[in-house]
Amino acid sequence: MGQSGPLLRRQPFKGLYIAYLVGSTVLIRLPYWCIRYALPYMRPRSSWSLRRCVTVAAYREVLTGVPLKLGLDNSHPPPTSDNELKDAKFVRIEGLSEDSVEFCGELRRATRRTGIRPETISAYWFLRPGTNITRDLQATAGEKVAMHIHGGAFYLNSAHPDDATSQLSLGLLAHSHSLSRVLGVDYRLSATAPNPPKNAYPAALLDCVAAYRYLVKELGFAPENITIVGDSAGGNLAVATTRHLVENSIPGLPPPGRLLLCSPWLDIAGSRGGPNDPRVCNWYSDILGGLSDYPHRAYLGTLIDAGDKKTNPYISPASGYITETEGLFKGFPRTYISAGGAELILDDSIVAAERMEADGVDVVLNVEPDAVHDYMIFTWMEPERTEGLKKASKWLDS
């Protein structure tokens, strides 16, 4: 390992810091939270149990910031064989060819501006429990499929079945009867200082378009029977992928039939504010420990100062800095957006739904009042998680 970088990433400081974090959480924070949230009226949401209040506080005040501070990598390495995975199959997907019809529009422009290139990526097929994993991957007649783009602020998590975000894919498989498999896309994650910079925009978008192309052109799925699913930053990529397909009318690659978003992060510019903004008033009821600028800097790379954060609809389609909103979502497929009423970036979902509706998109917005950001991936967010998944699956099956 290099000698540079923040102190906390080096031993013995890293070990000492972890010991301090664990010690102070158990001895000081935990007792404090138990007193602070002892009675229902003292809790961020009176419906919440004490256990949930403590879990949310632990995420917000301790866990969310840790990977970056300590340089921890929570992505999972690809498996060495399918036998390592349960009811899942690992595949490689070729990057877009720069001579292909898909490599057009904003993707081509952004690639020129940034020097970011297409690459081969990994993906995981999540199968219904008990499915023969050696099955042929080609689409069967009339088969429906979902392509899940996971969350993690563009720099965390993975599509691996052991990752927390896979709970969304697994939840949809468990509750929808029209889906028999979901493709989880392991798009490239971004990084920036103090890490070596890598995979800024449009790397992840290139990867998601390549995964969609794989479903349609290699496996033969009908676009109308594909749902692109995304949570949090994955919701941003799901919208951008759909936008690329809608705006460019690519021969042989029409847009998907549906779009399903859970707590999508669509205003990277953080264009709203004020005391009534959920970013302020939901501070104590969400897991996000404030939005540091690391994800923006990592994802935008050299474009960070180029205004793209504020007004590029491929990056911030719910931004308040976009003043001409008419037509912004024109031609988008049927969309379902689910968000938590207790989350910081609730307005991203509300504004996107409003803009879609104004453009004539068939959109449904569902807000689970007391749920946190990206609640469908947290198995401790019950009963909201199951409720939300059931509603989304019902929409998917309709």
Ligand SMILES: *[C@@H]1O[C@H](CO)[C@@H](O)[C@H](O)[C@H]1NC(C)=O
């Ligand atoms: C799984 O499918 C393969 C290929 O179709 C077949 O050869 C194999 O016998 C099947 N395994 C089981 C357990 O059904």
Ligand SMILES: *[C@@H]1O[C@H](CO)[C@@H](O)[C@H](O)[C@H]1NC(C)=O
């Ligand atoms: C999409 O799925 C429906 C329902 O399974 C099926 O009837 C239809 O033929 C499929 N579309 C295409 C183009 O295959």
